[in-house]
Amino acid sequence: MSRLIVVSNRLPLGENPSGGLVVALEDALRSSGGVWIGFSGEVVDDPRNELQDHPGAPFQRMSFDLNPQDHQEYYLGYSNSMLWPVCHGRPNLMHILPEYLEGYKRVNARIADLMLPHLRDGDRIWVQDYHLFPLAAELRARGVRCPIGHFLHIPFPGPADCAALPNPSELFDWLSYYDLLGFQAHRDLGAFAESARQLAEVEQLSETRLRLSGREVRAEVFPIGIDTASFIEEAKNAPDEDRARLLTGAKMMIGVDRLDYSKGIPQRFRAYQILLEQDPDLIECISFLQIAPPTRGEVEAYQDIREETEHLAGRINGQFATLNWTPIRFIHRPFPRPVLAGLYRQARIGLVTPLADGMNLVAKEYVAAQDPQDPGVLILSRFAGAAEAMPEALIINPHDPHDLADAMAEAMRMPLEERQRRHAALLQDVVEHDVGWWSATYLAALGQEAKSESVG
Ligand code: ADP
Ligand code: F6P
Numbered sequence: 001m002s003r004l005i006v007v008s009n010r011l012p013l014g015e016n017p018s019g020g021l022v023v024a025l026e027d028a029l030r031s032s033g034g035v036w037i038g039f040s041g042e043v044v045d046d047p048r049n050e051l052q053d054h055p056g057a058p059f060q061r062m063s064f065d066l067n068p069q070d071h072q073e074y075y076l077g078y079s080n081s082m083l084w085p086v087c088h089g090r091p092n093l094m095h096i097l098p099e100y101l102e103g104y105k106r107v108n109a110r111i112a113d114l115m116l117p118h119l120r121d122g123d124r125i126w127v128q129d130y131h132l133f134p135l136a137a138e139l140r141a142r143g144v145r146c147p148i149g150h151f152l153h154i155p156f157p158g159p160a161d162c163a164a165l166p167n168p169s170e171l172f173d174w175l176s177y178y179d180l181l182g183f184q185a186h187r188d189l190g191a192f193a194e195s196a197r198q199l200a201e202v203e204q205l206s207e208t209r210l211r212l213s214g215r216e217v218r219a220e221v222f223p224i225g226i227d228t229a230s231f232i233e234e235a236k237n238a239p240d241e242d243r244a245r246l247l248t249g250a251k252m253m254i255g256v257d258r259l260d261y262s263k264g265i266p267q268r269f270r271a272y273q274i275l276l277e278q279d280p281d282l283i284e285c286i287s288f289l290q291i292a293p294p295t296r297g298e299v300e301a302y303q304d305i306r307e308e309t310e311h312l313a314g315r316i317n318g319q320f321a322t323l324n325w326t327p328i329r330f331i332h333r334p335f336p337r338p339v340l341a342g343l344y345r346q347a348r349i350g351l352v353t354p355l356a357d358g359m360n361l362v363a364k365e366y367v368a369a370q371d372p373q374d375p376g377v378l379i380l381s382r383f384a385g386a387a388e389a390m391p392e393a394l395i396i397n398p399h400d401p402h403d404l405a406d407a408m409a410e411a412m413r414m415p416l417e418e419r420q421r422r423h424a425a426l427l428q429d430v431v432e433h434d435v436g437w438w439s440a441t442y443l444a445a446l447g448q449e450a451k452s453e454s455v456g
Helices: 020-032 068-087 098-118 135-141 168-175 186-199 228-236 240-246 265-278 300-320 337-346 361-369 385-389 401-413 416-432 435-447
Strands: 004-010 035-043 060-066 124-128 148-151 180-183 202-204 209-212 215-221 251-256 286-291 328-331 347-352 377-381 394-396
Touching (some): 020 435, 035 068, 060 098, 098 135, 135 168, 148 435, 168 186, 180 186, 180 435, 186 202, 186 209, 186 215, 186 385, 228 337, 228 361, 228 416, 251 265, 251 361, 265 286, 300 328, 337 347, 337 361, 347 361, 347 401, 361 416, 377 385, 394 401
Parallel strands (some): 004 035, 035 060, 148 180, 180 215, 251 347, 347 377, 377 394
Antiparallel strands (some): 202 209
């Protein structure tokens, strides 16, 4: 039987969830089984030269550690100080150092070496995200012939942003070694095709096939989903104590994000400030809970966003708080999924306002968690991949705080019947296109690409 081998930078070994990729793949692997290979999260001086097994999950987990130099150059450097800002339309935040690219390639080559003894004929390899673009090329160079697919969880940059990388054509060369390239949204597939046309050697063979750097590749959109059925159950069964603690009399607005500059958190805070200035009737009637665990804290741009958001929240609280009411509760901690589900269900407004985002699973989780009889309103950025399939949300421009403040006021006053109608349409998509649908559709497409399969 064909085994599924998933490779991602991050492998969840501890308690804390770490973003959309981990949440989605855990759900996908729990149902289909397979092997998940990734970084343990341990930075050690002398990492072992073999993968380490971690029993105790419904699928096999194998990890590698990184030494400090590799962690700096591959993860913090090329992945998160170069590719991440470029893919999120912020090339001005890039920090370019030649050793970052060298470290990125070195770690991808090492991962290929570590994987090789564990691969068998008939395996399908599914590589995740921007940390591992060169992995297929490295595996092919070692004789691996099984189907290898890539899925990009974040936006693909258009030509102007791509060109800000020191090595744009190499990016397309790396991608050309995959059989299947998966993107979150049509927006990303379009950006990929246009960037490839301008910056690489490409020939479009059909709607979904192209010849890239002389190799045939299939490229399609597979919008990621959540484990909708279990999320609905978790929200319904959220502990009563948590519910009781939140009953302050005010209607709650919730944001749940990693503390990332792509998530538009300062813009959200400014919009809330405008709302309270324009609509003082809402004082003490609305409360804003922003949950944002810090992420990638060694990178300067993330230190800056933390300072900026804390400063803004403090200013707004200072300006508007009363003896009975704090306008913003800003919490920098991860929460277990059932607690989050209960919080979403309590919230009249779900705020998902990134400046750029691959999909954004929080948008889908918020919808799944609502009580269909009395649902809340999703306010969604037009720049989240989720916006392509969620037109019944209040779609806003996150750069325009007045547009966002108006949407907050509209959501606060939206009649029950309109909330129900919008929610029912949103829920239908979240149910139909859940994480099981996503992985099954992707893997069926990858299965069709099984060309010559010996591992070598
Ligand atoms: P990203 O992958 O960029 O972090 P997504 O919105 O796609 O963004 O995914 C974030 C995932 O991480 C969601 O499943 C969300 O529930 C989870 N998450 C985010 N913040 C927290 C938190 N504070 N506690 C627990 N889970 C969180
Ligand atoms: O979903 C995008 C993503 O970058 C994933 O690849 C990653 O696991 C997640 O966000 C969280 O980021 P990190 O792994 O750097 O903490």
